[in-house]
Amino acid sequence: MRPDEVLQIEDRRFAALTIGSARLEELFRGCRWAEGPVWFDDLNCLLWSDIPNNRILRWTPDPLTGGGVSVFRQLSNFANGHSRDLQGRLVSCEHGTRRVTRTEADGRITVLADRFEGRRLNSPNDVVVAGDGSIWFTDPTYGIQSDYEGFRADPEQPVRGVYRIDGHSGAIRRVAEDFFQPNGLAFSPDGTRLYVADSGTGPDGSQPRHIRGFEVQGDGLRGGGVVAVIDRGVPDGFRVDREGNLWSSAADGVQCFAPDGTRLGRILVPQTVSNLTFGGPRRNRLFLTATTSVYAIYVRTNGAQRP
Template sequence: MADFPEYEVHDPRFRYLVLPNARLEELYRGCRWAEGPVWFNDANQLLFSDIPNQRLLRWEPEGGVSVFRQPSNFTNGNTRDRQGRLVSCEHGTRRVTRTEIDGSVTVLANSYDGKRLNSPNDVVVRSDGSIWFTDPTYGILSDYEGYKAEPEQASNNVYRIDPASGACRVVCDDFGQPNGLAFSPDERILYVADSAASHDERAPRHIRAFDVDEAGTLSNGRVFAEIDAGIPDGFRLDTQGNLWSSARDGIHCFAPDGTLLGKILVPQLVANLTFGGPRRNRLFITATESLYSVFVAATGAQVP
């Protein structure tokens, strides 16, 4: 794909996952740190965060970008639950919330063991209705993406919210800075990024994988893939089990066995991505100041 500088092929399989004649498009520029894209197919729109500007933005194919919510409480990651409601991680309030159909906001989690959460970062919903989120300290390190504060939790954890009781429990507590997370298409594997190298070059810059049982217990933790440019932040999986991760130089695509298949190069540092569009074959990419998109030959998994 020498004539198409957006693509860097590391394995021949990557050629069947991208479309060489589909070019990277910049849909919007004007953010300070774009994050948390989530596609609403029933509304034909994408929501995404502009964290430092305290905005949740809406992109529509015909209408472009408008403000969905401001102030946003420094919202970072977003997803949808199985009823189609928006679930968000708020740095400013250090909580996970759900926006109801009528627009009201329900708090799902803001503390654990009687102490405030750090700054919930990214979130995903399993098909059983359980909500899983990461809780690094990025939102309390300064006043730029939240409010500077000392952490109250002894570790930076991955949590699960029970769909029946609403109880929040730690499922993993040995991360430096847990960040993006997503399930495999069959939901038997949970992938979680550790981006602690953002502040310590000796720290992890990898994505870990865990086996998940029906009760939501994790086991067999192992390193799935290392990021060779920058750190892993948000990521998504396609229906074949390939993992598409953010990185400093763009999107890195890994096969289910952890092999780096290729990269989609992006001019700005990528924070997150999601599959969207009517056929779930369009990658929406949040990268520093901008929202980008590119059509691919893969279909996104886990869309409610």
């Protein structure tokens, strides 16, 4: 796509966040459903999930060839979303095992959560790490609805919730439960707000298309009003830049919202975007997982400096 076909400016503030001449680059094609991108600055690589193919892939930039892709982990337990903890370790949500795990420096896998109140989790979906080391994740039922992205099973949890794992004790607490299907989540740059996407379908067939904002109060949340509404498809994964703007996945690409919920503009992508992350040495390159492909585009802002 030509640069003039990629950016759609709806508010002049979006022009200051984007680069008019930047190209949308397709870095890789060949996934069944690409998800969960996470950037490793110290290793200069991007990891992401190819959920139905049960693998995690790795892209490493190369100035001559544009980059190469290799398999980071085959039989990933149908991993979906990823983040990094304060020590730089990979934290992952696994549909197949219905758990949240951490990959240690020596490659061992540590289980952080697989049950709550004696019942198995539904299928942890996406995860973020707070400045105090606590781990927050969403637990919809997408991974147990069929055998395509996990294993078909009945939910054991009475709700589809958002959870917090204490970074010191490992204690698990449910912090929100009034979602149809909680999905992506991200903190504001100062860590005082947690945004959570809702992308499920209600009993009457209605489908939330919004991102909600909560105030973080210790180990819990308060509030939860709608702060942004997607008008094409539903919000899946999203990230926040250093100014607090939300960059959300959508059916038409990426939709960018100011902290007050005003939609500023769009990055149009040929495929439905599932998730995204800021990366590169200056965190000014937006990496997008979009159905079968991974794309990248440079922007004029930087990702919030969080794992």
